[in-house]
Amino acid sequence: MMRKKISAKDLNIKVDSGKEQALFKWFLASYLFGHRISQQIAVRTWQVFMDNGLTSAQKIAGQSWQHLVDLLGEGHYKRYDESTARNLLEMATFLQIRYQGKISHLIQTADNKNALSAKLQEIKGVGPKVSEIFLREIRL
Template identity: 45%
Template sequence: MGLEDVLRGLKGFPERLGLDLGDPGDRFKWFIASLLFAKRISYRIAEETFRRFVEEGLTTPSRIVEAGWGRLVEVLDSGGYVRYDFSTASNLLEAARKLLDEYGGDVDRIHELASDGRDLERRLMEFKGFGPTAVNIFLRELRDVWRKADPTPSRLAVEAAERLRLRDVKRFESKLVLLNLEYCKRKRCDVCPVRSHCTEPSRAG
């Protein structure tokens, strides 16, 4: 099987979370998830914490604001997001309020009002907790949904693409990041699904 076929068969982060980014409601959920993934914390903890938010029904800006800071901390802790629970609860609360106040609670309005890709990234970085890493995570999955979404590929994706001699980094960015985190960084080359295509399977990581 060719490399691109293997990559297409892998689940990206939104798929792992059961999200369909063609659904406006799921785009806000991905907004939440992106903020969680952006911290220096295990992506598995971020995934588990996001699932706790879904279980608690905290998947709209208004529900997050209604929950309040203390409840958000509890949900973050229940998912194992303990290291950044206080700051992340504050960021989520402020981001939800800003989205309600300035964009009517509609995450798609950020894209609609942006003049171009750079302005889109600038608008996102005005949200508390959304630095360059969160913006990249959020927008890379929306390239096929939002016309102006076209962030510079992340270092993790570029590293994996170089090992695989893959030119089309943007198209497979999410899969490349996941491969780097799950296999390269953890030196699990022996079970990597793209091992046969890697130029340095024993040295990656």
């Protein structure tokens, strides 16, 4: 039996609004879902990040590695907590340097979904699976 794929709507994220915060929340959820961890743990961890106000690349970049490890642990994202914390910091820094910290700016630079997928995969920790999950909800 196949499990239902969790959507942005399931997380109460209004991706269709096109607003930066909604797009980044879905990107972060996709980032967590795209790794070898259960959906339940990914959702719990995403909620911990939301509860702690980490709703943008700037806010994640402003955290210490140890604080991110602790938040990942709180969400039970323990197996990869140290490498994920490092990747999250690199992801946030990359978005700040390349796209003014905005996933919406990255999206605007792509002409189609293939181009967007390629641009997403330039980000540390984003591979084909994370890209595929994120693109399920994004309209170009």
